[in-house]
Amino acid sequence: MSLFEEIRKAGSNFVSRIRDNAVWELIEDNSLTEADRVFGVQKDMRVVLGSDSK
Structure with missing residues (x-):
């Protein structure tokens, strides 16, 4: 079992x-607050990583 799964x-x-070449599918794209932006958050997304071949 992977660390992320645990x-x-x-x-x-x-x-x-x-990595910029990761394979992923977007599940949810969350809005950022001003506080998020102040702290340098660029995106807040829920994704599924990987594919059938990776």
């Missing part, structure tokens, strides 16, 4: 940076 199954959330 974190998810524990009921926690996490923030991660991914």
Whole structure:
């Protein structure tokens, strides 16, 4: 089981940076608050990582 899957199954959330060639599918695109922008947050999205071949 991957570390991300263990974190998810524990009921926690996490923030991660991914490579620019990652394969993902957008599930939800959340709006940013002004506070998010002040702290440098560029996107807040829920995605599924990977594909059938990766």
